[in-house]
Amino acid sequence: MSEPIRLLLADDQALVRGALAALLELETDLTIVAQVGRGDEVLDAARETNAHVALLDVEMPGADGLTVAGILHRELPQCRSLIVTTFGRPGYLRRAMEAGASGFVVKDTPAAQLADAVRRVAQGLRVVDPALAAESLASGVSPLTQREAEVLRVAALGGTVGEIARELHLSQGTVRNHLSAAIGKTGARNRADAAAQAAANGWL
Amino acid sequence: MSEPIRLLLADDQALVRGALAALLELETDLTIVAQVGRGDEVLDAARETNAHVALLDVEMPGADGLTVAGILHRELPQCRSLIVTTFGRPGYLRRAMEAGASGFVVKDTPAAQLADAVRRVAQGLRVVDPALAAESLASGVSPLTQREAEVLRVAALGGTVGEIARELHLSQGTVRNHLSAAIGKTGARNRADAAAQAAANGWL
DNA sequence: TCCTGCCCGTGACATTTGTCACGTTCGCGG
DNA sequence: CCGCGAACGTGACAAATGTCACGGGCAGGA
Incomplete structure (x- = not known):
């Protein structure tokens, strides 16, 4: 049996962050190694704790989750990003994937599926809601300069x-x-x- | 030692609801008796489960949390409402209290404080962030008709x-x-x- | 009974928005 | 080197917004 998956949580809402930590720590193969409330604290925290997966909210002070996913992809590729967001916007999904995120979960998802999504991302797999993916492809690239x-x-x-x-x-x-x-x-x-x-x- | 506090959770985001349930069930004196995703399901669920406290998000389909707090206050006053919301808007706080809610917590609150807030509400006490209360009083009643x-x-x-x-x-x-x-x-x-x-x- | 405020509406007018045509400069790709 | 698109700007004009004055009806409170 391998070692537990080391998880970093990044969400500016302390209540949501603590609740997600409580939920995920129910799983014996996951362990929360860091919790941050600002986007610009993620990289250092991920390095110091050797996080395998970072759960990133989109809207955070300091740096948004999509930007942070890009930074982790470039500078700490062994720490994979899983975006967890309120708004299942197809544009967010496209930008998350372009930035290098491994997964994208909206907060309507049943709680039981979050741990599975984390495991899949830790294994190097992609996690994307198929309906959102289809909608993202349909809405296309922005026509705006x-x-x-x-x-x-x-x-x-x-x-x-x-x-x-x-x-x-x-x-x-x-x-x-x-x-x-x-x-x-x-x-x-x-x-x-x-x-x-x-x-x-x-x-x- | 008295019986555990019976809690109903109402939030349209399944992930957040599940995570809050996980967090609160860590406390031995609290028990989750119902989880709903729509405002118009709260009253029936509260009745059927004899909930002592209902945690209500503000923005829900079917009926918003403030409206539901008013309904519970009138029709099931033994079930006290605790509003849990993303936006700490002073106007929300005023309207929540006018509607009959016993407490108001924003999602920036540290997770550890949520259980304490639930206990205080169950005892018939009020739970309000003092800073929000001051801001609410300062912003005054709406000048709009x-x-x-x-x-x-x-x-x-x-x-x-x-x-x-x-x-x-x-x-x-x-x-x-x-x-x-x-x-x-x-x-x-x-x-x-x-x-x-x-x-x-x-x-x- | 009277006064006040809200709500509804019209009309006139000033200001702002949005459209369109046109032109120049610059960077990029063929 | 040339063509194209983006970005910037001006000017003219139509449409929309916002302001203001005015008036009537209604409900509520003094």
Whole structure:
């Protein structure tokens, strides 16, 4: 019988992190070696504890889970990433896989399946919800250019064209042109709608 | 030694629900008697299992946690509610307490404190984060009328004035008037900004 | 009974948004 | 070297948003 799988948990919500630790420690072949609440603490903690698998929430201070998955893939490839997220957005899934994550689990998943997902990832296998994978392929690559996405992201916060222009060091006319292009590409009625659709598709 | 506290868990995310169950079942004086994923299943489940305390997420299909807390308070007052939520919004806290909840915990709380919170609620005590309570009192009652809040809520979804008017069976002019009033009362620059600020203050 | 506020609506007008055409510069790939 | 697309910008114009004044009906409280 081999040694237990060493797990690192990264989630900014202490309650969720502690609860996940309690759940996973019920399994005798898993052991929690670290818990962090910020993305920028994961790499060091993974190194120091020799973690085999890192469970990463997407939205964390310091660095988001997708970025951290990329960092671990490059700098500590023996520590495999399993993304655990609230939003099963197809765009998140694509970006997670592109970043080098080994698995992607949404929080609707039955609790009993999480430990199995961890074991599969530890064995070097991929764990992806098939429905999400299909949806991800269907929604396709973002039609937005990098700048259009950036302007749309800032616009989503609710400012005026003038405020967006100041923040991004552009003219108002340029901002309007980018917004108009983004509205057209997403098939939306206005910038708020475009931002919502792009976010839902994982393009922001 | 008295009998264990009977707990019902209500959260639409199976993973989080299962993890919370695992965490709380580590305590010998607590026992999980039901787990539901929809707000409209809570009352029946609480009755059938004689739950002492119900842990309620806010955002659930069927009925949100705040509504359910009100229903339990009226129809099953011996089953006390403890709201467990991601967003520590002062408006949520006020509405939870007005609805009849006994406690309010955000998911940043250390996991070890959850069991203590459950025990205190079971004893008939109140559990509220003091910082959140202060913030809630500071942000005050919503300045928006019921209709203004409703128009703003629909507007936040990104539709045009025409679409909002159709959905709420109002004229476009009336919708513009309500939006303008809401923008003024929140001190925002536009409806997107107004919706964001109202949401942050718990007024939506 | 009267006053107040909410809700509804219309109309006029100023401001902002969004569209479109056009042009220049730059980087990248064939 | 050339073509193409992205990024930036201007200007004109139509459509939408937001503001404001005004008025009527209704419910609730003094």
